[in-house]
Amino acid sequence: MIEFTSLIVNGISVGAIYALVALGVVIIFKSTEIVNFAHPSLLVFGTLIVATAYNGLHLPFYVAAIAGVGISALLGVAIDRVLVRPFYKKRAIIAAGIMTIGLSIVIDTLTTNQIGAQILSAGNPLGSSTISILSTSIPLARLAALATAIVLLMAFYLWLQRSDFGVAMRAAADDPETASLMGVRLSRVTMISWAIASALAVVAGIFLVSYPSAGLDVSVGAVSLQAIPAAIIGGLDSTTGAVVGGLAVGLTQVLTLGYQHQLAFLGLSFSQAAPYILMLLVLLIRPAGLFGTKEVSRV
Amino acid sequence: MILKQTVGARLDVTGVTVRFSGVHVLEDVSFSAEPGTVHALIGPNGAGKSTLFNVLSGIYRPMVGSVMIDDREIIGLKPFQVARAGLGRAFQNGSMFGSLTVEENLLLGRHRLTRAGVISSGLGLPSARAEQRDARVKVRETAEFLEIDHLLARTSGDLSYGDAKRVDVARALCTEPRLLLLDEPGAGMHTREKLAMRSTISRIARELGTTILLVEHDMGLVMGISDRITVLDFGTVLITSSPDEVRNDARVIEAYLGHSTARKGIPKPRMNGKQ
Amino acid sequence: MSKFRDWRGRRWVILAAVVLLGLALPAILDPYWIQLGALIFAASIGSIGLMLLFGRVGQLSFGHSFFLAVGAYSYVWIASPGNDGSGWGLGLPSLLAIPLAMGIAAIAGLIFSPIASRMKGLTLGLATLSLVFIGVWLLNTLEPLTGGYNGRNAPPLQIGAFSSLGSNISVLGVPIGSAQFLWYVTLALLAAVGAFTVTLLKGRIGRAFTAIRDAEVHAAALGVEVARYRAIAFTISSAYAGLAGVLLAIIIQRLTPGYWGLSLTLSYLAMIVIGGLRSVSGAIVGAVVVMGLPAVLQLYGYAIPGVGSEGGTGLGPAVVAQVAYGAVVVVVLMFAPDGLVGLLARLVPKRWRVSGEVPPTSVR
Numbered sequence A: 001m002i003e004f005t006s007l008i009v010n011g012i013s014v015g016a017i018y019a020l021v022a023l024g025v026v027i028i029f030k031s032t033e034i035v036n037f038a039h040p041s042l043l044v045f046g047t048l049i050v051a052t053a054y055n056g057l058h059l060p061f062y063v064a065a066i067a068g069v070g071i072s073a074l075l076g077v078a079i080d081r082v083l084v085r086p087f088y089k090k091r092a093i094i095a096a097g098i099m100t101i102g103l104s105i106v107i108d109t110l111t112t113n114q115i116g117a118q119i120l121s122a123g124n125p126l127g128s129s130t131i132s133i134l135s136t137s138i139p140l141a142r143l144a145a146l147a148t149a150i151v152l153l154m155a156f157y158l159w160l161q162r163s164d165f166g167v168a169m170r171a172a173a174d175d176p177e178t179a180s181l182m183g184v185r186l187s188r189v190t191m192i193s194w195a196i197a198s199a200l201a202v203v204a205g206i207f208l209v210s211y212p213s214a215g216l217d218v219s220v221g222a223v224s225l226q227a228i229p230a231a232i233i234g235g236l237d238s239t240t241g242a243v244v245g246g247l248a249v250g251l252t253q254v255l256t257l258g259y260q261h262q263l264a265f266l267g268l269s270f271s272q273a274a275p276y277i278l279m280l281l282v283l284l285i286r287p288a289g290l291f292g293t294k295e296v297s298r299v
Numbered sequence B: 001m002i003l004k005q006t007v008g009a010r011l012d013v014t015g016v017t018v019r020f021s022g023v024h025v026l027e028d029v030s031f032s033a034e035p036g037t038v039h040a041l042i043g044p045n046g047a048g049k050s051t052l053f054n055v056l057s058g059i060y061r062p063m064v065g066s067v068m069i070d071d072r073e074i075i076g077l078k079p080f081q082v083a084r085a086g087l088g089r090a091f092q093n094g095s096m097f098g099s100l101t102v103e104e105n106l107l108l109g110r111h112r113l114t115r116a117g118v119i120s121s122g123l124g125l126p127s128a129r130a131e132q133r134d135a136r137v138k139v140r141e142t143a144e145f146l147e148i149d150h151l152l153a154r155t156s157g158d159l160s161y162g163d164a165k166r167v168d169v170a171r172a173l174c175t176e177p178r179l180l181l182l183d184e185p186g187a188g189m190h191t192r193e194k195l196a197m198r199s200t201i202s203r204i205a206r207e208l209g210t211t212i213l214l215v216e217h218d219m220g221l222v223m224g225i226s227d228r229i230t231v232l233d234f235g236t237v238l239i240t241s242s243p244d245e246v247r248n249d250a251r252v253i254e255a256y257l258g259h260s261t262a263r264k265g266i267p268k269p270r271m272n273g274k275q
Numbered sequence C: 001m002s003k004f005r006d007w008r009g010r011r012w013v014i015l016a017a018v019v020l021l022g023l024a025l026p027a028i029l030d031p032y033w034i035q036l037g038a039l040i041f042a043a044s045i046g047s048i049g050l051m052l053l054f055g056r057v058g059q060l061s062f063g064h065s066f067f068l069a070v071g072a073y074s075y076v077w078i079a080s081p082g083n084d085g086s087g088w089g090l091g092l093p094s095l096l097a098i099p100l101a102m103g104i105a106a107i108a109g110l111i112f113s114p115i116a117s118r119m120k121g122l123t124l125g126l127a128t129l130s131l132v133f134i135g136v137w138l139l140n141t142l143e144p145l146t147g148g149y150n151g152r153n154a155p156p157l158q159i160g161a162f163s164s165l166g167s168n169i170s171v172l173g174v175p176i177g178s179a180q181f182l183w184y185v186t187l188a189l190l191a192a193v194g195a196f197t198v199t200l201l202k203g204r205i206g207r208a209f210t211a212i213r214d215a216e217v218h219a220a221a222l223g224v225e226v227a228r229y230r231a232i233a234f235t236i237s238s239a240y241a242g243l244a245g246v247l248l249a250i251i252i253q254r255l256t257p258g259y260w261g262l263s264l265t266l267s268y269l270a271m272i273v274i275g276g277l278r279s280v281s282g283a284i285v286g287a288v289v290v291m292g293l294p295a296v297l298q299l300y301g302y303a304i305p306g307v308g309s310e311g312g313t314g315l316g317p318a319v320v321a322q323v324a325y326g327a328v329v330v331v332v333l334m335f336a337p338d339g340l341v342g343l344l345a346r347l348v349p350k351r352w353r354v355s356g357e358v359p360p361t362s363v364r
């Protein structure tokens, strides 16, 4: 029972990190209808910047973190301006998605090559301290991740509700022509979306590699890729979905890993496949994801 | 050389009601089209004509109502099943498979009348080749019947609007339909093209025996060739009658003259043929 | 009319030249290149399958590596003796194992096709993404079949006195060693698959595919059973992937689970994007680029500044090749959405084009 509780708490805190990454995928999808397969790569890239600034340049953690977040946001903007823009005009959504796959191959190869066999710390301001909740000990860093995720998700949600940005974002994706006639500055909307999404990915990345995980190594790319099933499970155009999907993936992963001995008949690597099996099941029942909306085609 | 004649189908629409997000687009629509006749469906923009066509061809499913082609209920059938039941359709907006030639578009019209499967088609077996040859001949005959044979080799995506509409009609005709739905076949055409389309439509009905359900805004065209006319307004049937009676019906005049100025401002729903 | 004959004639000349080249090259080339050729031919069969599915029917699939693996391991299972301690095996002749393994991959595709036909475009792509991870998990788990994490050897292909491990026989003065044998087998199968696909796409079924891709609703209104044809395309594509997987297994000999993961699927996607999404020739050109690039860099990379050699200074040829092909995908999609073949087609006069290859248009 104790084990179960601790797994649940752990799953939620990991899930919150996935939710942040998935939220980035959703933000970009909502404003452009493009699935950004390079999102996990951006996470690794930004986290590598933080780690390099922290270890290599010996900058204080917060400076390194801000540098990583900022540089990634700029990279996101650059991708939007330079690489994705030609596709918006043609409304070539799927082609743009595949383009981001090419981009992810480039970024992944370079970051993997850079990381090599190292395990890089991206700074651990909270160290390895734990606190005890419900008689399970939980790393403080995980709690901080959860708290940060909740704050960021709430802030984003409120911002969408209160500002015109949410409306503009939806309009930009639904009907770019009409939206621009209505005075929505499309390029600004997509640019801000890419910047926010990339920044969120790096925040998530920093938490993902901090205690109890050892640091940034080449496996982080595969781990962060789980944001894709998270976003899809929740529904690509739903911010609520990103949270639910992130938690679902986090819990699935932590539980299947935690009970791998009971699940031994499924093999030791089952926990890696589990989120994708969940995704397949969800898509079978709801092709648009749990909270996604399905559009009716007109003739 | 004459195309295969068909026995025109009888169409019975009864109590069809369609609602989109709470708005009634069609309300208790009922009418019948007699075999081998040209039956027009008219009404202001947004009256629900295209929606009714979508119901007839199995794309939308109405909340209630029945659509019988002869004695067969087609509500609940999938679009391809409806096509197999003998319903052909030309769309309101260009519906060409743009990367294919006109001939290939028409050959697709013969799809349901041909058999070749993956193996025989991929291996190029004699049966598949013979079938393809026959289909080509039929396609050419249909193209000649509609006087578009000079377009056969063209890439359909490059056609002018008027030509695309004629190819669309030809493609529907290639399915050898017993009931043919034509959605604004004369739209965007100039007078001479319209006259040609008008004679084409009546020839299809008279010479081939196909029942035609026609949506068209050009009243000259409609009045000239229709045997019966159903007037739709705000999703309900105002009247189903002969052209003469429709022309003189007070409600129809009211619907067209009364609101038409007010309705001008309402844009037509943007249709996207690629969906 | 004379123009027509002229064009026909030229087509035959080209075809004859290609056949001759295919037969003669192994006599001239170094085994390194012959083996690479075999790898490219095998991969081409797989990329043709993905081209047919995505380029012609508009159904995106990330599951290709799964079906490649199904083919490869089915071959291993059917052709292994089963009593040598290496794991399950039926001990059937390896030549017979090829069509059987291809059939199993087709059946796997057929099993998945109710899903494949319900979903379209991107949604299907996302759903099939799960197949990759399920596949890798199964390969790690089903030890008696796959050898688990450490992998398993693929039995050699034996046709009469010839073997994929090499033989001492010479034909017309060409010694048929391992590489030559693999070259001829894969080339013959690629030719068969290519011809079948071109004919199929030119005919009734191919037209239905294109109609579904261009305007699904309009296709249905003509009586095309959209779901059925999507399932057919998915099954054909899986069968081709299966055959490619078998051949890859025979060539690379040792199979480990890691090979059949996401990056394999992405490399096939890269092939069809780079070569051209809508034609058999595009799929082949893409395979040449994606498979050939690392091999060429491996040999000549040292001459390019910054590349260096493996383990030495510079990024190393493998990394550069990987970055290059990712970058090529990006650039091609941005500037030549109809791929290298499309780019070429715009330069080649119309009458030179092989019929049945629809003039490429861009991805939507």
Ligand SMILES: Nc1ncnc2c1ncn2[C@@H]1O[C@H](COP(=O)(O)OP(=O)(O)O)[C@@H](O)[C@H]1O
Pocket: A296, A297, A298, B020, B021, B025, B043, B044, B045, B046, B047, B048, B049, B050, B051, B052, B269
């Ligand atoms: N898929 C749909 N969703 C919502 N509303 C629709 C849909 N299709 C049609 N409508 C609405 O139904 C009404 C009738 O449209 P339509 O049948 O196209 O009219 P018509 O062809 O007579 O001009 C219009 O108000 C249109 O906006």
Ligand SMILES: [Mg+2]
Pocket: B049, B050, B051, B092
């Ligand atoms: Mg209409």
